[in-house]
Amino acid sequence: MSxxxxxxxxxRPHPSLLAGAMLLALVLAPSLLSAVWTPWPPLRLDIIHRLxxxxxxxxxxxxxxxxxxxxxxMVGARNSLIVGVAAIALAVIIGIPAGLAAxxxxxxxxxxxxxxxxxxxxxxxxxxxxxxxxxxxGMTGTILAIALFNVPAFVRLTRTQAASVLSRDFIAAARxxxxxxxxxxxxxxLPNIAGTLVVQATLALALAALSEAGxxxxxxxxxxxxxxxxxxxxxxxxxxFDDPLLVVAPGAVIALLVLGFNQLGDGLRDLLDPRxxx
Amino acid sequence: MTKLLEVADLRVHARGAALLDGVGFSLExxxxxxxxxxxxxxxxxxxLALMGLLPTSLTASGSVRLDGADLLGLAExxxxxxxxxxxAMVFQxxxxxxxxxxxxxxxxAEGMRLHLGLGRATADxxxxxxxxxxxxxxxxxxxxxxxxxxxxLQRVMIAVALACDPAxxxxxxxSTALDMTTQAQIVALLAEVxxxxxxxxxxxxxxxxxxxxxxxxxxxxxxGRVAEIGPTRTVFAARLHPxxxxxxxxxxxxxxxxxxxxxxxxxxxVPNPFARPAGCAFAPRCGRVRADCEAAPPALEGDLxxxxxxxxxxxx
Amino acid sequence: MRLALRLxxxxxxxxxxxxxxxxxxxxxxxxVMLGIDAQPETIAALHHKLGLDVPAPARYAQWVLGLxxxxxxxxxxxxxxxxxxxxxxxxVTLPLAGLTLLLSVAxxxxxxxxxxxxxxxxxxSMIMATAQIAKSxxxxxxxxxxxxxxxxxxxxxxxxxxxxxxxGPWAALRALLLPxxxxxxxxxxILARFMRSATIDALQQDFxxxxxxxxxxxxxxxxxxxxxxxxxxxxTLVGIQFPLLLSxxxxxxxxxxxxxxxxxxxxxINQRDLMVVQDLVVLLVACVVVVNFAVDRxxxxxxxxxxxx
Numbered sequence: 001m002s003x004x005x006x007x008x009x010x011x012r013p014h015p016s017l018l019a020g021a022m023l024l025a026l027v028l029a030p031s032l033l034s035a036v037w038t039p040w041p042p043l044r045l046d047i048i049h050r051l052x053x054x055x056x057x058x059x060x061x062x063x064x065x066x067x068x069x070x071x072x073x074m075v076g077a078r079n080s081l082i083v084g085v086a087a088i089a090l091a092v093i094i095g096i097p098a099g100l101a102a103x104x105x106x107x108x109x110x111x112x113x114x115x116x117x118x119x120x121x122x123x124x125x126x127x128x129x130x131x132x133x134x135x136x137x138g139m140t141g142t143i144l145a146i147a148l149f150n151v152p153a154f155v156r157l158t159r160t161q162a163a164s165v166l167s168r169d170f171i172a173a174a175r176x177x178x179x180x181x182x183x184x185x186x187x188x189x190l191p192n193i194a195g196t197l198v199v200q201a202t203l204a205l206a207l208a209a210l211s212e213a214g215x216x217x218x219x220x221x222x223x224x225x226x227x228x229x230x231x232x233x234x235x236x237x238x239x240x241f242d243d244p245l246l247v248v249a250p251g252a253v254i255a256l257l258v259l260g261f262n263q264l265g266d267g268l269r270d271l272l273d274p275r276x277x278x
Numbered sequence: 279m280t281k282l283l284e285v286a287d288l289r290v291h292a293r294g295a296a297l298l299d300g301v302g303f304s305l306e307x308x309x310x311x312x313x314x315x316x317x318x319x320x321x322x323x324x325x326l327a328l329m330g331l332l333p334t335s336l337t338a339s340g341s342v343r344l345d346g347a348d349l350l351g352l353a354e355x356x357x358x359x360x361x362x363x364x365x366a367m368v369f370q371x372x373x374x375x376x377x378x379x380x381x382x383x384x385x386x387a388e389g390m391r392l393h394l395g396l397g398r399a400t401a402d403x404x405x406x407x408x409x410x411x412x413x414x415x416x417x418x419x420x421x422x423x424x425x426x427x428x429x430x431l432q433r434v435m436i437a438v439a440l441a442c443d444p445a446x447x448x449x450x451x452x453s454t455a456l457d458m459t460t461q462a463q464i465v466a467l468l469a470e471v472x473x474x475x476x477x478x479x480x481x482x483x484x485x486x487x488x489x490x491x492x493x494x495x496x497x498x499x500x501x502g503r504v505a506e507i508g509p510t511r512t513v514f515a516a517r518l519h520p521x522x523x524x525x526x527x528x529x530x531x532x533x534x535x536x537x538x539x540x541x542x543x544x545x546x547x548v549p550n551p552f553a554r555p556a557g558c559a560f561a562p563r564c565g566r567v568r569a570d571c572e573a574a575p576p577a578l579e580g581d582l583x584x585x586x587x588x589x590x591x592x593x594x
Numbered sequence: 595m596r597l598a599l600r601l602x603x604x605x606x607x608x609x610x611x612x613x614x615x616x617x618x619x620x621x622x623x624x625x626v627m628l629g630i631d632a633q634p635e636t637i638a639a640l641h642h643k644l645g646l647d648v649p650a651p652a653r654y655a656q657w658v659l660g661l662x663x664x665x666x667x668x669x670x671x672x673x674x675x676x677x678x679x680x681x682x683x684x685x686v687t688l689p690l691a692g693l694t695l696l697l698s699v700a701x702x703x704x705x706x707x708x709x710x711x712x713x714x715x716x717x718x719s720m721i722m723a724t725a726q727i728a729k730s731x732x733x734x735x736x737x738x739x740x741x742x743x744x745x746x747x748x749x750x751x752x753x754x755x756x757x758x759x760x761x762g763p764w765a766a767l768r769a770l771l772l773p774x775x776x777x778x779x780x781x782x783x784i785l786a787r788f789m790r791s792a793t794i795d796a797l798q799q800d801f802x803x804x805x806x807x808x809x810x811x812x813x814x815x816x817x818x819x820x821x822x823x824x825x826x827x828x829x830t831l832v833g834i835q836f837p838l839l840l841s842x843x844x845x846x847x848x849x850x851x852x853x854x855x856x857x858x859x860x861x862x863i864n865q866r867d868l869m870v871v872q873d874l875v876v877l878l879v880a881c882v883v884v885v886n887f888a889v890d891r892x893x894x895x896x897x898x899x900x901x902x903x
Contacts, residue, residue: 114607118604118607118608118611120834120837121604121608121837121879121882121883121886122608122837122875122878122879122882123837123838123840123844123878123882124838125840125841125842125844125845126840126841126844126875126878129859129860129863130612130615130616130863130871130875133616133863133871206730210732213732214732214734214845217732217734217845217848218844218845218848218860230732230734233732233734233735233738237738237849240738240741240746241742241746244742247738247739247742248739251731251732251735251738251739254732254735255727255730255731255732255735256730258730258731258732259726259727259730262726262729263726329807331803331806331807354811354812355811358809358810358811359809360809361806361807361808361809362807362808362809362810363809366807366808367807369800369803369804369807371800374799374800374801375800375803375804376801376804377801377804377805377819377822377823378801378823378897378898378899379822379823379826379896379897379898380819380822388805388808388810388818389808389809392808392809392810393809422898422899424898435804438804438808439807441808
């Protein structure tokens with residue numbers, strides 16, 4: 001019976017990883033490029049040529065102030081990426097050790113668990129809006145805000161994953177052999193849960209990009225005049241009838257960024273998951 | 279007289295390998311057939327093939343005739359009418375084989391409502407009677423599977439299988455997950471019900487003791503083929519096929535081994551279905567192998583007691 | 595009752611958190627309200643009126659005690675009780691959240707089951723690819739797109755604003771439909787993907803094979819046995835997603851100009867109306883706790899094993 005079951009599973013390659021990587025590259029390349037070159041300076045006003053349709057000079061046309069849309073999108077995407085990566089990195093640096101600590105038995109472990117449960121009950125945007133309100137709009141505030149509401153998720157994930165590894169027999173063996181708790185966590189637990197955490201971080205990046213866009217849309221993100229995808233959408237919303245591309249384009253870039261990270265995360269998860277054929 | 283169930287030349291293929299390679303036997307109403315063999319010999323596949331529940335990556339060929347009608351050729355919709363109503367199956371792990379979020383009474387009644395068209399109240403009442411019949415009078419029909427023990431769950435499974443009075447019941451290693459006492463009780467229950475309702479019972483197991491107590495006939499499978507088949511008493515006494523002989527020798531029953539004495543085993547392993555020898559599948563492990571054994575797989579020879587061996591053990 | 599206890603504990607914890615966070619906020623609400631040229635005496639008078647001259651711990655105690663007896667204090671900006679402000683806004687946000695939940699489940703569950711039933715085939719890949727794209731789209735962008743198509747081009751729906759419930763439910767629902775769809779599409783996509791894997795897991799269980807052995811067709815086995823089991827983890831997911839849903843309503847209310855809690859929150863933040871902000875945060879967190887509690891109850895009802903635990 002077992003032989004038959006094994007044979008009935010079909011082995012398929014996982015193109016989602018490839019697709020994700022390609023989608024991300026599509027957005028990453030121009031945004032990284034924007035650090036050294038954009039077709040036009042994104043802040044350059046050109047009132048005479050405002051609201052121009054796509055042309056050879058302006059590949060995506062211009063906005064109500066004559067600024068090149070493509071350049072704005074490139075720099076805006078770069079800002080979203082910077083915020084997203086920084087925020088998730090921060091969340092990981094705080095969340096993973098906290099999650100590992102929470103697997104202990106003392107009062108600090110319990111406190112961390114309770115705090116995490118509370119943190120998860122806060123709507124993410126709420127937390128972000130609060131932080132930005134306190135620290136003011138700006139890249140730092142946005143990064144802190146997004147990092148803050150991602151911390152509970154990482155703490156919880158790390159804790160549950162670590163707890164399941166800790167309950168396995170080889171951990172007991174290591175402890176009996178004399179390994180200290182911290183060493184066990186570092187040497188045995190962490191490598192085993194690293195895969196899941198990487199997948200989670202990738203997917204969290206997707207959500208972070210989305211959150212950054214949302215915050216910017218509400219005026220709580222990077223302040224003007226720095227280009228921002230979300231704020232562009234908010235600014236151009238009133239012009240939607242005249243020039244839909246102004247609204248479609250920023251949103252599409254955000255969607256591509258999020259899609260890329262989501263695909264990449266899913267692809268990584270498929271790669272790391274021992275159950276094949278899904 | 280046509281037999282109730284006639285299986286001829288049943289093969290189950292998977293990407294180039296024949297997991298079941300020409301199995302044939304018959305079953306009469308009221309008869310209990312024991313099917314024995316090691317893991318990997320295809321016993322469970324046989325059961326699934328008869329029920330039409332093979333995984334989609336496997337294909338079956340040959341003929342399986344129930345009351346004269348070929349089951350393998352049936353469309354899925356027609357096969358659904360046969361399953362549960364005419365031919366039913368009891369599975370190995372009852373805890374996993376029952377829906378955890380549905381009451382046991384409902385699960386027993388489901389088949390009745392489907393095949394017999396009973397209304398909910400009637401079906402529930404019949405399910406209650408059936409649960410009593412299998413020894414669960416003290417258990418509520420509204421209980422959920424997680425509230426019952428393994429033995430009780432297996433009785434529920436039997437009730438589920440018996441719901442529509444099937445003509446054939448296949449029990450696949452159904453007592454493996456149970457302790458010895460419960461095992462004995464469940465087997466006795468099954469045998470009793472089978473005899474009372476004149477139901478044919480196919481008992482798939484690796485437990486020779488079980489077979490000796492309950493089965494009228496025994497079939498020994500090896501590497502997807504029938505090695506030996508016949509009345510239980512004759513097969514157990516004669517053990518014509520060297521594999522059967524080896525199985526018995528490897529079973530500890532009443533013999534005391536002297537300290538330091540090696541317990542008898544069959545040397546070697548069951549061949550991989552993708553790499554079966556051209557001739558007799560047992561040849562590489564057989565102590566009686568001759569040159570002609572490796573030429574072609576031997577056919578089943580004999581009358582009531584048949585064996586697929588060119589050089590069977592002599593009758594004692 | 596357990597819910598009451600959980601609510602009170604969460605209320606105390608979150609209120610403390612919020613109070614501390616907001617009271618290190620730079621900027622004086624009174625000064626903001628009166629403008630740059632205000633005299634110190636006027637500011638002091640407003641401080642007194644708003645109760646800002648009382649030390650922080652006392653203010654906190656006052657506030658929390660008021661919360662427990664459902665007195666929410668007065669808004670700094672408008673001077674009227676916060677509860678009055680909330681009453682009108684709740685009429686928008688609660689139905690919106692409810693409608694979104696309904697739509698996302700109505701879209702997500704059947705799509706997920708359909709994909710699971712066709713696992714490995716092209717339909718499955720296509721459904722999942724669509725869901726992947728749908729869940730990557732920003733809900734506020736979807737909102738703007740929907741306005742473009744259904745409001746500005748087709749004139750089927752209003753492009754914003756909320757007419758209220760007094761003239762019957764239909765006008766109000768029409769105003770809430772596009773925003774709810776904008777939110778429900780990404781949320782439904784997430785539910786669909788999850789329902790698909792939960793159903794696939796259930797389909798691989800032995801009890802589905804037993805159902806087939808009884809003579810149930812593949813479709814009957816799917817819907818009567820696999821899906822009920824797949825719904826259980828799904829219900830828990832809905833609970834986990836609820837905070838995200840609330841986040842979404844905050845944004846979407848701004849896209850569609852809906853006078854709901856989200857808009858109130860942003861206005862209050864900008865105006866430094868701390869009383870409103872504090873109350874709103876506690877209210878939203880309380881909503882999450884209530885929804886999670888309801889979800890737990892529902893899961894226990896669906897899964898007798900949980901009820902026993």
